[in-house]
Structures are given as C-alpha cells and as structure tokens.
Amino acid sequence: MKKRLSMLLAAALMLSLALTGCGNGRDAGTTSDAPETNSTAPVQSQAAEPTGGFEAGATIGVSLPWLGTQNWKEADEMFKTQLEAAGFNVIVQAADNKVPQQQQQIEAMIQNGAKVIVVGPIDGSQLGAVLEEAKAAGIYVIGYDRLLENTTGVDGVVQFGSIKTGELQAQALLDGLKEKKGDGPYNIELFGGGPADPNAPNFFTGAMSVLQPKIDDGTLVVVSGQTDFTQCATIDWDNSKAQARMDSLLSGFYSDKEVHGVLSPNDGIARAIITASEQAGQEIPVVSGLDAENESVEWVWSGRQYSTVAKPTDVLVGKTVEIIKSLQAGNGMPAADVSVNNGKIDVPVYELPPVVVTKDNAKEAFANDPGRLELLK
Amino acid sequence: MKQIKQVLGGELRKYTMVIALVALILIFHIASGGKMITPSNFQNLLSGNAYVLILAIGMLMVIVIGQIDLSVGSVSGFCGMVMALTATNLNWPWWAAVLCGLGIGVLIGAWQGFWVAKLGIPGFITTLGGMMIFRGGVIWISKSISVPAPAELKWFGAGYLPEWGPSFTGMNNSTLLLGIIAIAALAFMQLRKHKRTSELKGGNEPLWPVVTRIILGAVVIGYLTWLFGSGRPGTSFPIPGLILVILVIIYHTITQRTRFGRHIYAVGGNKSAAALSGVNVKKTYFLTMLNMSFLAALAGIMFVGRSTAAGPSDGNGWELDAIASVYIGGAAVSGGVGTIMATMVGGMVMAVLNSGLMLMGVGADKTQVIKGLVLLAAVAFDVYNKQPGHVSITKRLFSTKDSAAKEGSPAAKES
Numbered sequence: 102m103k104k105r106l107s108m109l110l111a112a113a114l115m116l117s118l119a120l121t122g123c124g125n126g127r128d129a130g131t132t133s134d135a136p137e138t139n140s141t142a143p144v145q146s147q148a149a150e151p152t153g154g155f156e157a158g159a160t161i162g163v164s165l166p167w168l169g170t171q172n173w174k175e176a177d178e179m180f181k182t183q184l185e186a187a188g189f190n191v192i193v194q195a196a197d198n199k200v201p202q203q204q205q206q207i208e209a210m211i212q213n214g215a216k217v218i219v220v221g222p223i224d225g226s227q228l229g230a231v232l233e234e235a236k237a238a239g240i241y242v243i244g245y246d247r248l249l250e251n252t253t254g255v256d257g258v259v260q261f262g263s264i265k266t267g268e269l270q271a272q273a274l275l276d277g278l279k280e281k282k283g284d285g286p287y288n289i290e291l292f293g294g295g296p297a298d299p300n301a302p303n304f305f306t307g308a309m310s311v312l313q314p315k316i317d318d319g320t321l322v323v324v325s326g327q328t329d330f331t332q333c334a335t336i337d338w339d340n341s342k343a344q345a346r347m348d349s350l351l352s353g354f355y356s357d358k359e360v361h362g363v364l365s366p367n368d369g370i371a372r373a374i375i376t377a378s379e380q381a382g383q384e385i386p387v388v389s390g391l392d393a394e395n396e397s398v399e400w401v402w403s404g405r406q407y408s409t410v411a412k413p414t415d416v417l418v419g420k421t422v423e424i425i426k427s428l429q430a431g432n433g434m435p436a437a438d439v440s441v442n443n444g445k446i447d448v449p450v451y452e453l454p455p456v457v458v459t460k461d462n463a464k465e466a467f468a469n470d471p472g473r474l475e476l477l478k
Numbered sequence: 479m480k481q482i483k484q485v486l487g488g489e490l491r492k493y494t495m496v497i498a499l500v501a502l503i504l505i506f507h508i509a510s511g512g513k514m515i516t517p518s519n520f521q522n523l524l525s526g527n528a529y530v531l532i533l534a535i536g537m538l539m540v541i542v543i544g545q546i547d548l549s550v551g552s553v554s555g556f557c558g559m560v561m562a563l564t565a566t567n568l569n570w571p572w573w574a575a576v577l578c579g580l581g582i583g584v585l586i587g588a589w590q591g592f593w594v595a596k597l598g599i600p601g602f603i604t605t606l607g608g609m610m611i612f613r614g615g616v617i618w619i620s621k622s623i624s625v626p627a628p629a630e631l632k633w634f635g636a637g638y639l640p641e642w643g644p645s646f647t648g649m650n651n652s653t654l655l656l657g658i659i660a661i662a663a664l665a666f667m668q669l670r671k672h673k674r675t676s677e678l679k680g681g682n683e684p685l686w687p688v689v690t691r692i693i694l695g696a697v698v699i700g701y702l703t704w705l706f707g708s709g710r711p712g713t714s715f716p717i718p719g720l721i722l723v724i725l726v727i728i729y730h731t732i733t734q735r736t737r738f739g740r741h742i743y744a745v746g747g748n749k750s751a752a753a754l755s756g757v758n759v760k761k762t763y764f765l766t767m768l769n770m771s772f773l774a775a776l777a778g779i780m781f782v783g784r785s786t787a788a789g790p791s792d793g794n795g796w797e798l799d800a801i802a803s804v805y806i807g808g809a810a811v812s813g814g815v816g817t818i819m820a821t822m823v824g825g826m827v828m829a830v831l832n833s834g835l836m837l838m839g840v841g842a843d844k845t846q847v848i849k850g851l852v853l854l855a856a857v858a859f860d861v862y863n864k865q866p867g868h869v870s871i872t873k874r875l876f877s878t879k880d881s882a883a884k885e886g887s888p889a890a891k892e893s
Binding site for chain 1: 513516518519522526529617621622623624626632635636641645648649650710711712781783784785786787789790791792794795832833836837839841842843846
C-alpha cells in the first residue's frame with residue numbers, strides 16, 4: 102500500500118516538475134495580473150485611462166456586505182431604483198456578512214458580464230484576488246462607503262470622510278455634555294466600531310483628535326481607562342456585544358459614579374449603550390451616533406439619544422451613480438477629492454460631508470427626506 | 479439497462495448524487511442563460527470552494543469514526559492568522575510562515591486528539607471548547623484587525639498553472655497535460671483491475687464494459703480539460719483545485735486501501751468489536767483528530783491566499799459547511815459509513831447551488847433557505863433508500879429481474 106502511495110506522490114512531483122518547464126504557450130495579453138509589482142502609479146494614470154465607455158443598457162453589479170442595518174437596506178433599494186432608472190441592468194446582492202460569500206458574489210457578477218462593480222466590502226482588505234480578477238476582465242471597481250485595501254483592483258472609492266465623521270461625533274458629544282450635564286469634569290466611556298471595517302479606526306482617530314486634549318486637561322475622565330481602539334472596538338459592529346461591554350463597564354466602574362457621556366460609533370451601538378445605562382439605573386448619558394437610523398431619529402427627537410450623524414445614503418448612492426454614468430459615457434473616472442494609499446496603490450477617494458443631527462436641527466437636516474421627517478412628531 | 483449497469487460497475491446507488499449534481503449544473507446553465515458551464519465559472523467553483531472541500535475531507539474521516547469537529551472554522555482562522563502574522567510582522571519568508579501555520583495546525587490537532595483519545599472526552603465537547611479557544615485566539619493575536627498576507631500566497635489561493643509549449647492546442651497546456659495524465663491513469667487502473675478480476679474468475683470477464691468505461695471517462699475528463707483549459711489566456715485548472723485533487727487522491731487511497739483506513743471504518747461501525755479484533759481505537763481517534771486540524775490549517779492558509787489578508791472572523795461557520803457536505807454525500811450520522819468521493823460530490827452540490835443562485839441574482843437569504851432544504855432532502859433520500867424493503871429510485875430505473883433480487887437484500891451497503 103505504501104508503494105502505491107509513493108507512486109502517486111512521485112507522479113504528483115513529476116507533474117509539478119514538468120509544469121515548471123519553459124515556453125510561453127498561448128499569447129496572453131495579461132499573462133498574470135502581476136499583483137506583486139508594488140505599483141505606486143500616480144492617481145491620474147488610473148483615473149484617466151483611455152476609455153470608450155460602454156453600452157447604455159450594460160450590467161452593473163452592486164455587492165453589499167449585508168442588509169442588517171438600515172443604511173445598507175436603503176442602499177440596496179436606492180441602487181436598484183436609481184440604476185434601473187438610468188437604464189442599466191442591475192444586480193444588487195448582499196453577502197450576509199460572510200467574506201467568502203462576498204468573494205463568490207463578485208465572481209458571479211464578473212460571470213454576468215458586469216461593466217462596473219460597486220463593492221461595499223465586509224472586510225476591505227480581504228477581496229484582493231477577486232477584485233484583481235475583475236480588473237483583469239476590464240471591469241471598473243468602485244468602493245462604496247468603505248475603502249478597498251490591499252489590492253490593485255480598485256478604481257475609486259466613494260465615502261463620507263471618516264476622520265471628519267469621528268471629529269463631528271466627538272464635537273457633538275462635547276456640546277451635549279456642556280448643554281445637558283452642567284460643568285465638568287465629565288465621566289465618559291469610549292466605543293469603537295467593527296475592527297474589520299477600515300472606517301472604524303478612522304472614526305475613532307478622528308474622535309480622539311478632538312477628545313484627547315480634553316482628556317489631557319482633565320475636563321473628560323475615562324473612568325475605565327480604556328482608550329485604545331482595540332479595547333473599545335465592537336466586533337462586527339454587533340450591538341449585543343456593545344451592550345454586554347457597557348453592562349460590564351457600568352457594574353465594574355460606575356457603581357458609585359454617574360456616567361455623563363459615551364462616544365458611540367453608530368446608532369445601533371448608541372441605543373445599546375443607552376439601554377444598558379437605563380437598566381443599570383443611570384441617568385441617560387449624552388451619546389453620539391451615526392447613520393440616522395429611524396429608531397435613533399425618534400430617540401434624538403424625544404431626547405434619549407443626544408445626537409446622530411447623518412450620512413445620507415441617497416447622496417452616497419447618487420455620487421456613485423454619477424460616476425457610473427460618467428464611465429458609461431466614456432469620460433472615465435471624474436477627478437477625485439483626495440487620494441489614499443490602500444497598501445498597494447493610491448486610490449482616488451470621493452469624500453462627501455456628513456451632517457450632525459441633534460433635536461435642534463433635525464427638521465432642517467431631514468428637509469429632503471420625507472420618510473425621516475415623518476418620524477419627527 | 480443491464481449494459482449500463484455493467485459499465486457503471488453495478489453499484490448504481492453511488493451515482494444518485496452525481497446524477498443530481500449534473501442535473502443541477504444543467505438546470506442552472508439553462509436558468510442563468512448559459513453562464514454556469516463556462517471556463518471561468520468552473521475555475522471559480524474550484525477556487526472559491528476548495529477550502530470547504532478540503533475541510534470536508536477531514537470532516538468525513540472524523541464523522542466516520544463517530545465524532546464531530548466543531549472547531550475547524552476557528553482552527554482555520556487561527557492558523558491563517560498565525561501565518562499572516564509571522565510573515566508580515568516577524569518578516570519570515572512566506573514558506574516558513576506557511577510551515578509555521580501548518581505546524582500550529584498539527585499541534586492543535588494533537589491537543590484535540592489528546593482530549594478525545596486519551597481522556598475520552600466526546601469530540602463534540604472537546605471541539606466546542608476548541609471552537610471558542612481558537613476563535614478567541616484569532617481575535618487576541620490579531621487584535622481584531624486584518625493582516626495582509628505575503629503576495630506569493632495568492633498563487634495557492636487563487637493562482638493558475640503556467641502557460642508553455644505550442645499554442646496550436648488553443649488551450650492552457652498545463653491543463654491539457656493534466657487531462658492526459660488523468661485519462662492515462664484511468665485507463666491504466668481500469669485495465670489492471672480488469673486483469674485482476676479476470677484472473678480471479680478464470681478469464682471469463684468480458685472486456686467491453688471496461689473499454690466503454692474508459693472511453694466514457696476519457697470523454698468526461700477530456701471535456702473538463704477543455705473547459706478548464708480554454709478560459710482567458712493566463713488561466714488554467716486552478717491551483718487550489720489541483721491541491722484539492724492531489725489531497726483527494728491521497729486521502730481516497732488512505733481511507734480505501736490502507737490498514738489505517740480500514741481501522742477508521744471499523745471503529746466507526748462498532749467501536750467495541752473493533753477494539754476486540756485488535757484495532758487501536760485510541761490511536762485511530764488521535765490520528766483522525768490530528769489530521770482534521772492539519773487540513774483545517776491548510777484550508778485556512780489557502781483562504782488567506784485568496785483573500786490577500788487574514789481577518790479576525792475568517793472561518794466563521796465553515797465547520798457547518800463542511801459537515802453539510804459530508805452528510806449530503808451520504809455519510810451516516812452514527813458513523814462507519816461514507817466515502818471521500820461521495821463527500822466531494824456533496825460539497826460540489828452545495829457549491830453549485832451557491833454559484834447558480836448567485837448567477838441568477840438570488841439573495842443570500844433565499845440561498846440559505848434553499849441550501850437547508852437540499853441538505854434535508856438529500857439525507858432523507860439516503861435514509862429512505864437504506865430502509866430495508868424500499869427499492870431506491872435509481873435501482874428502480876435500472877433494475878433487471880435478477881439483479882433486483884440480488885441487491886434488494888438489506889445487507890447491501892456502500893463503502
């Protein structure tokens with residue numbers, strides 16, 4: 102039996118030797134997509150590739166991470182309606198927060214002959230090979246809402262400035278503390294988003310750039326002492342994990358203290374924090390948020406959650422659709438606002454400004470959003 | 479009908495799932511407007527599912543000995559992360575990092591095997607513990623931040639064989655060579671088997687079923703070779719697929735032709751009887767658990783290669799995909815029954831379902847529902863067929879009077 106096994110092994114070995122033999126076979130336009138070349142090509146050469154555009158009814162693929170939060174559900178619907186209205190054939194799929202599933206969905210979009218693939222990644226750094234495959238097939242890849250890292254297969258990214266978002270969240274927290282909790286020092290806690298999402302550390306960095314000076318001068322006291330992003334992060338943006346962390350912070354550090362404010366990276370986590378505080382018998386702290394989810398808009402309106410930051414999905418989708426139309430017309434990628442190195446190349450990034458929403462400005466902020474305006478009653 | 483039976487080798491029940499698989503592929507090909515059976519989609523099917531199929535090889539052996547391993551996803555994630563960290567943060571060369579990842583996999587396997595074999599803790603509990611330990615471990619060592627993998631690894635996770643030689647073949651010559659080797663191996667093995675049986679039976683065995691079988695096999699392999707080889711220049715039969723095929727051959731040989739393989743089935747069929755007949759049950763448990771974690775490490779590393787980065791949630795839920803493949807492939811929950819080949823077919827059924835539904839633009843929600851139903855249907859079908867007194871559907875299709883009488887006995891079983 103061993104003999105047969107060794108024969109098989111020998112055959113496999115011989116085969117691999119034979120395969121390394123030289124020659125070049127078929128004339129390959131792109132023999133390999135050469136991901137090793139640590140390309141530092143300037144942004145312009147990417148953005149200004151000669152393009153002939155493509156037919157008006159072409160297929161556009163949109164791969165979203167999941168439909169578990171309102172902003173993604175909205176993106177799902179808006180992409181469908183806006184791209185269909187523009188005459189494209191649209192495939193929108195969501196991957197249930199599983200990376201292998203998203204990889205396969207993108208491959209299926211390549212199979213379906215998509216001309217542009219819009220990717221809202223689950224983990225921005227884990228789609229490298231698949232996106233390079235798309236690129237090799239001559240497809241435009243646009244990152245949506247999150248940076249696509251560690252790959253050469255990306256043409257541009259549309260997102261809200263994530264450092265800016267963090268700064269706004271922190272500033273809203275400071276304003277809220279002054280308004281609601283009298284004079285300092287204030288006891289606060291910090292929460293971060295899902296570490297796999299490249300935006301999450303940026304939100305935190307942006308927020309800390311505002312908060313750190315106040316922590317240093319003693320206006321703010323982080324009672325638990327947990328100020329590292331890794332200590333504060335919420336894996337997968339999972340609300341229940343954030344609630345569990347808040348529960349243990351409250352029972353561990355706040356049995357004889359009041360928590361005045363909490364930095365929260367999004368609305369779901371904000372509500373989890375508020376719920377945990379209420380259950381622990383605390384007065385509701387000033388909590389920041391993000392995404393303007395319906396539930397949180399109501400909470401802001403009723404005063405339970407101090408603020409949220411709206412990243413209007415319609416603006417983000419609108420910008421993406423605008424880029425797709427420009428590509429279709431053969432005008433290439435429009436000029437970007439900034440370029441960000443993603444670990445392999447410099448990626449053009451289209452940054453959109455987010456909007457802080459508190460009870461005071463909610464009516465103006467949602468003036469163009471009948472659905473949310475309805476909630477302010 | 480009798481002739482068909484002779485060509486297929488008598489055991490028609492083995493082919494039920496293969497027929498289902500082919501039917502699925504054809505249905506999706508039509509339903510998706512011709513996007514299923516294309517070179518690039520078949521390449522994707524293998525590259526995108528090799529990691530689950532590799533896990534399923536190990537899982538089949540674990541299930542055959544009557545255990546289960548719930549930790550494979552976490553172990554895959556952990557070993558992939560160790561590999562990425564040693565390569566990126568410690569600046570080890572990529573091959574050393576890979577060896578380190580595999581080594582950690584073997585160590586983890588020895589740890590699990592120790593609890594199962596030496597202390598007699600049920601595999602379910604040992605590996606439930608392992609699932610938590612190593613998931614926590616991944617998050618711990620990575621500080622829950624994705625780590626980029628060395629660029630060379632992409633070859634293992636999503637690479638292709640080289641292009642070489644003459645271009646008049648119109649396809650990737652590496653793939654062509656593989657196809658030719660496969661056909662030659664098939665012919666060689668069939669002829670040798672025929673020679674042996676005819677020696678045993680006194681030289682009366684007819685040659686024509688063997689020849690037909692070789693021709694049929696050659697046509698199928700030839701078609702697949704063409705399919706894989708005629709994609710976009712630069713693509714071929716994918717590397718992860720090749721690794722999978724080599725592993726399948728090795729493990730098929732181990733389970734079907736070696737003493738260790740027979741011990742696995744003996745222990746799973748009846749532990750006490752196996753122990754009484756001199757099988758070292760503890761050793762069998764230990765080696766099987768060890769092997770599972772080794773394969774999990776390999777799968778994890780290949781996945782990282784394909785993803786170009788190791789993430790903290792890599793491997794979440796993979797154990798369930800692997801277990802589903804094994805059961806769809808007809809393994810028994812009670813242990814002792816199941817083959818590698820059938821498991822691969824089971825895994826491909828899941829993969830084709832996934833791919834086909836995605837090509838048709840069906841969402842992840844409905845895909846999950848459909849996969850769940852298929853799992854239930856496949857196992858129910860198998861259970862129904864195994865009940866004495868029922869005649870299986872394929873058998874009914876192909877049955878002739880004499881063979882129905884011979885095979886209708888409940889003792890007839892595969893593997």
